[in-house]
Structure formats: structure tokens, C-alpha cells
Amino acid sequence: MRATLLAIVATVFGLVLLLSFKPHELTAAQPPPAALSQDGPAPAGQVEGDSVDTRWGPVQVAISVAGGKITAIDVLRAPDGNRRDIEINDRALPILTQEALAAQSASIDTVSGATYTSEGYIGSLQSAIDRAGL
Amino acid sequence: MGTVFSFDVRHGEQAWPAVKAAVALLHRVDEVFSPYRPDSAISRLGRGETTPARCPAEVMDVLALCARAEQATGGYFSVVPDRRLDPSGLVKGWAIERASMLLRERGAPRHCVNGGGDVRLGSAPEPGRPWRVGIAHPLRPGDLLTVVEGCDLAVATSGVAERGPHIIDPHTGRPALELASLTLVGEDLTMVDAYATAAFAMGDNARDWVRATPGVEALAVTASGRTWRTSGFPATTDRPARGLGSGCVARRPPAASRHGQPG
Numbered sequence: 001m002r003a004t005l006l007a008i009v010a011t012v013f014g015l016v017l018l019l020s021f022k023p024h025e026l027t028a029a030q031p032p033p034a035a036l037s038q039d040g041p042a043p044a045g046q047v048e049g050d051s052v053d054t055r056w057g058p059v060q061v062a063i064s065v066a067g068g069k070i071t072a073i074d075v076l077r078a079p080d081g082n083r084r085d086i087e088i089n090d091r092a093l094p095i096l097t098q099e100a101l102a103a104q105s106a107s108i109d110t111v112s113g114a115t116y117t118s119e120g121y122i123g124s125l126q127s128a129i130d131r132a133g134l
Numbered sequence: 135m136g137t138v139f140s141f142d143v144r145h146g147e148q149a150w151p152a153v154k155a156a157v158a159l160l161h162r163v164d165e166v167f168s169p170y171r172p173d174s175a176i177s178r179l180g181r182g183e184t185t186p187a188r189c190p191a192e193v194m195d196v197l198a199l200c201a202r203a204e205q206a207t208g209g210y211f212s213v214v215p216d217r218r219l220d221p222s223g224l225v226k227g228w229a230i231e232r233a234s235m236l237l238r239e240r241g242a243p244r245h246c247v248n249g250g251g252d253v254r255l256g257s258a259p260e261p262g263r264p265w266r267v268g269i270a271h272p273l274r275p276g277d278l279l280t281v282v283e284g285c286d287l288a289v290a291t292s293g294v295a296e297r298g299p300h301i302i303d304p305h306t307g308r309p310a311l312e313l314a315s316l317t318l319v320g321e322d323l324t325m326v327d328a329y330a331t332a333a334f335a336m337g338d339n340a341r342d343w344v345r346a347t348p349g350v351e352a353l354a355v356t357a358s359g360r361t362w363r364t365s366g367f368p369a370t371t372d373r374p375a376r377g378l379g380s381g382c383v384a385r386r387p388p389a390a391s392r393h394g395q396p397g
Contacts, residue, residue: 108266110142112291112317
């Protein structure tokens, strides 16, 4: 079994809700939103997550869904205020994406030990999963 | 506190009101205790603009718990970690513990509440199997160190973040560097979370301290990549642990109230 950092997908058959500690709407019951991407409408089959504020800046992802599974995760926003941010994200974000995809088959319920950027990533990813109804 | 909380509640849609109440509780805790909000009671208290007696009642409760944690950890837990009043190291675990208690009281005992990697497991996810909590490997991003199985369990991990050291040894004022991560398990996340931060700051002395402290077990990775665990740490890598892995039916129910938390 490939170990994973993200347990999000493993937990969705419960009632799942995420919030950031900033005032934030409950997302699970909302219908899929209209595309809000700054780069134009999201492609068909792509669902955007909320932008989640972290201590280092906002993080937002979008997921592509086919056949009830996540097939791709795109990072729309990540902290890029300085060179260190960019270094960290260049290393961390591809790993988070790979692990989130792998987590769909992982038999764990949750993960202890997440860190700031990954918290934002997880939050945004979860809201996209909620919207996609997965 | 600038973090993300997730609820995994295994009771279907009828648990929605209980989850909403737990979310409201977390927002209320943030309003009172966030050091990032200039108008929070904790920020005003830190600036000397108010007194504990004038703050919401839970401020006194939390400060008393912080004092207990400071005493139990020989000062390695500090309510003024950066020379400024900031009980966040205990408040997050305390808030999750209260949210878990609220869910249980409202008929949703099967739940997992995760706040920024600190986890409170309520009951079991389903009859016959325990919750499984992956412990993130501090030195190999994306990999798991191990999997902890259990029911009615608290799990907290302290470590160097992806941004480098962030836990200060209050005795030296310098970052704690001996460990890469320390995971603590126990029954009550309030103290498990506060103790995990403190034990991380202890470095190589954490092992002896955890052994001497009843009710908690530890797994740590040192900066050089070695791991150690105390004898009762309930970890497994691929197969269900004996005892705890039986769906936790033999576990006694958790105490209804701990540490005088307001009901």
C-alpha cells in the first residue's frame, strides 16, 4: 500500500465538513458553483475548491472528475510571496497532488502531522470533493 | 488559529445539526482565543486591556489548564511561548476535545475530528474495526511513518513544519532541533496536544518524560532519522493491532468530563 499524506478521499463516506478558522460558509450542501477562475471558465468536468487562507497566503485547487473518481488536481493559487514560498511549493504541491490521487485507494481514515500549506490544500480539495458530490 | 478542521461523522445526514453545533463552537473558540484577531479576549488580555475575570468564563478554564500543563512538563509548555500571551498550543486540542464531546452528547459518537493534524477519534467508524490514523513522515513528505489504530483516542503530532523549525524551547528561547517529529497518543486531546508540543521541545529527554507520565505514549523521529517509541504506542503498519484492532469493543467508555471543562 502506498503511504499517503492526504486521507481526504478515504473519509468521504461519512458526513464530512471542513472549515478554515476564518468565517467560511459550509460547503457540503451547496450546488456546484459557476466557474470563478481568473483564467476563464474551468473546463467541463472540473470543480473548483474554496480558496483557503493559510498563515502564508491563500491556497486553492480544482479537481477533474470522471467516473466518480478524481483524475487530476490543478493548483489554482498557492503562496508565492517570496522565493522560499516558491521553493516550498515547487517541492510540496506535486507531492500533495500525487498523494491525494493515491489516497483514493488508501485504507486510512485521517492523517496526523499535516502542516500549513497542506492544510490549505486539504481544505480546498475537500470543498471541491464536496461540490463534486464524490 | 488559522487552521483547517475536518469532521468525519459516521451517522448520516441526521448528524448534520450536531456537526453544525460543533462548527459553531469552534468559531466561538476562535473569536475568544485567536491571537491573530486583535479584538479577541486573549489579544486584549495580552495587551493588558482587560482582566481574566472580565473575559468569557472559558478563558479562566483554559489559563488554569495551561498552568497545569506548564507544571506537568517542567515549563516546556508555555502560555507565553514568544514572550506574548498565546495559549494556542493547548486551545486547539481543547477545542477539538469539546467539539468531540458535543458530538457525543448529541447522539453522534462515531466521529473523527482533525484540526491541523491533531486528531480526536470518537468510538469506532463502524462496528468491528478501529479508526486508522496515518502518521505523516516528517522527513519524507507524502510518506506515512506508521498507522495508529484505535477508538476513543487522541493523537497529536508536533514537528518541524515544511517551513522549518517553529517550536521554541522556552528554557533557551531557541528552536528545538533534536527531533523531527513527535506523536503522542492518549485519551484527552487537551493535554495530548499540549504535551506533544512540550515533549518535542524536550528533544532527547522526551522519551524519559513520556515514560514517566501516565496515560500517554509516544513515537518520535529524531533529526537524524532514527525512530523510537514507548512500549504502549498503538501503532501498526499493515495489519490490525491485537486488542485495539478488535473494533475496540473492550475499551472502557471515556470519562464524561475532564479537567473541569465547562459543559
